[in-house]
Amino acid sequence: MKLQFTLNGERLELDVEPLRRLLDVVRDDLALTGTKEGCGEGECGACSVLVDGVVVNSCLVPASQVDGCEVVTIEGAGFERVRQCFLEQGAAQCGICTPGMIVMTRAWAERCRREGREPGLDDARTALAGNLCRCTGYGAILRAALDAAKERP
Amino acid sequence: MTPEVTVARSLDEALAALARDGAAAHVLAGGTDLMVELRTGRTRPERVVDVWKVGELRGVREENEGLRLGALSTCAELLRDSRVASHAPLLVAACREVGAEQIQARATLGGNLGTASPAADLNPALVALGARVRLRSRRGAREVAVDEFLCGYRKTLRERDELIESVLVPTRPAHERQLWRKVGTRRAQSISKLTVAVALAFEGACVSAVRAAAGSVGPRTLRLATLERELVGRPLSPALCRSAAAACARADITPIDDVRSTALYRRHAFARVLATLLAEPDGVPACPPS
Numbered sequence: 001m002k003l004q005f006t007l008n009g010e011r012l013e014l015d016v017e018p019l020r021r022l023l024d025v026v027r028d029d030l031a032l033t034g035t036k037e038g039c040g041e042g043e044c045g046a047c048s049v050l051v052d053g054v055v056v057n058s059c060l061v062p063a064s065q066v067d068g069c070e071v072v073t074i075e076g077a078g079f080e081r082v083r084q085c086f087l088e089q090g091a092a093q094c095g096i097c098t099p100g101m102i103v104m105t106r107a108w109a110e111r112c113r114r115e116g117r118e119p120g121l122d123d124a125r126t127a128l129a130g131n132l133c134r135c136t137g138y139g140a141i142l143r144a145a146l147d148a149a150k151e152r153p
Numbered sequence: 154m155t156p157e158v159t160v161a162r163s164l165d166e167a168l169a170a171l172a173r174d175g176a177a178a179h180v181l182a183g184g185t186d187l188m189v190e191l192r193t194g195r196t197r198p199e200r201v202v203d204v205w206k207v208g209e210l211r212g213v214r215e216e217n218e219g220l221r222l223g224a225l226s227t228c229a230e231l232l233r234d235s236r237v238a239s240h241a242p243l244l245v246a247a248c249r250e251v252g253a254e255q256i257q258a259r260a261t262l263g264g265n266l267g268t269a270s271p272a273a274d275l276n277p278a279l280v281a282l283g284a285r286v287r288l289r290s291r292r293g294a295r296e297v298a299v300d301e302f303l304c305g306y307r308k309t310l311r312e313r314d315e316l317i318e319s320v321l322v323p324t325r326p327a328h329e330r331q332l333w334r335k336v337g338t339r340r341a342q343s344i345s346k347l348t349v350a351v352a353l354a355f356e357g358a359c360v361s362a363v364r365a366a367a368g369s370v371g372p373r374t375l376r377l378a379t380l381e382r383e384l385v386g387r388p389l390s391p392a393l394c395r396s397a398a399a400a401c402a403r404a405d406i407t408p409i410d411d412v413r414s415t416a417l418y419r420r421h422a423f424a425r426v427l428a429t430l431l432a433e434p435d436g437v438p439a440c441p442p443s
């Protein structure tokens with residue numbers, strides 16, 4: 001099918017199989033390899049991207065369903081502050097989970113701000129529950145997420 | 154083999170694609186079940202009808218008989234809807250515990266019904282609420298109680314040309330408590346070891362009507378008939394909560410050993426969880442104690 005969508009602000013038109021995973025479109029067809037594949041089954045969140053502002057697992061989203069949508073991957077704009085917080089807390093080891101963690105943290109931090117909610121540890125845990133890390137033990141990741149949500153622009 | 158895919162833009166297009174002769178088409182909604190099935194090869198459909206962009210299947214509407222929820226309602230949408238919150242807190246509590254945020258953004262009500270897994274979390278809530286599913290095909294529409302619709306292990310009464318269009322949650326009685334509890338290995342992103350959903354209506358101190366259902370403790374979402382019988386017409390004393398829960402755990406469920414738990418644990422935990430839940434004064438707890 002002819003797929004039209006916006007990726008990181010750029011309008012694209014591609015010819016793809018409708019059931020091709022958004023993850024494969026992004027990584028293989030468009031060579032944006034920041035988005036990672038962990039489990040390929042929706043469990044780990046390594047493949048998290050934003051579709052129309054909502055975090056989804058790109059391994060579960062068929063290309064047909066992003067037709068006309070705005071997709072943002074870790075290569076897109078707007079992740080700088082969250083990335084800096086992750087750097088400062090040393091919140092990555094192997095790094096496979098990191099892009100997904102940053103994507104989810106950004107969405108969560110923006111939601112806290114929008115709703116005027118004080119970001120808390122429990123809340124951060126819930127938001128990041130679908131992002132698994134095999135290396136760090138989560139302490140540094142949760143600290144980085146809280147830093148990111150508490151910082152005011 | 155790559156399946157032939159129809160990306161439907163309207164209800165008519167979707168129904169036409171489902172009505173075609175040849176191999177039965179698989180419906181694709183949020184894809185959180187089907188995309189995994191396709192990737193692992195557990196399901197190899199010849200045809201797929203993607204209904205994600207079918208507007209007629211979206212949205213929540215108030216009707217005379219109750220609240221109508223479009224089949225494409227996602228957990229995230231149901232969690233945000235104030236009408237669902239006041240009408241069916243039980244369903245909201247169940248949605249909150251499906252997967253994690255990324256899954257909630259795509260997992261739909263219709264998909265939970267369509268997969269008909271015994272471990273599905275929304276289905277016990279729908280059964281306890283006495284919900285009815287509306288099926289539509291080119292031949293017309295029909296409504297079936299969710300309890301009957303889920304007729305076996307991953308089996309439903311859906312005919313091959315039918316689409317799950319919506320679910321009706323009937324208007325609630327004046328004095329009702331809705332109860333929900335899921336037990337899993339962790340608070341989020343875990344498939345249930347067991348779930349219980351109960352809707353209790355009261356007249357004065359006495360229980361006047363009950364509907365109850367459970368997940369992951371039998372081959373399908375189970376209606377808890379013994380529990381319902383034990384509670385009706387009586388005041389909900391602590392002793393009754395315990396004895397009815399015990400009787401229910403003996404008679405209503407048929408748990409097995411599997412990768413997530415054992416039959417022994419499930420039966421034991423089920424009785425305890427149910428007794429505690431029934432004694433809960435305010436209905437749906439926001440979150441299970443951790």
Ligand SMILES: Cc1cc2nc3c(=O)[nH]c(=O)nc-3n(C[C@H](O)[C@H](O)[C@H](O)COP(=O)(O)OP(=O)(O)OC[C@H]3O[C@@H](n4cnc5c(N)ncnc54)[C@H](O)[C@@H]3O)c2cc1C
Nearest residue numbers: 042180182183184185186187252261263264265267274317
């Ligand atoms: C990581 C992960 C965690 C999960 N955690 C949970 C959990 O905690 N609790 C839980 O209950 N589930 C869970 N699930 C399962 C899944 O998310 C739910 O079953 C969800 O409701 C499926 O909805 P969907 O729209 O994604 O379905 P799809 O995958 O699109 O479809 C599922 C099935 O239903 C059929 N179908 C869908 N819509 C219709 C329709 N309108 N008419 C006819 N047939 C239809 C499809 O043909 C298919 O057979 C999880 C899944 C993953 C990957």
Ligand code: FES
Nearest residue numbers: 038039040045059
């Ligand atoms: S790779 Fe998509 S959730 Fe794990």
Ligand code: FES
Nearest residue numbers: 093094133134135
């Ligand atoms: S840093 Fe290795 S998985 Fe998280």
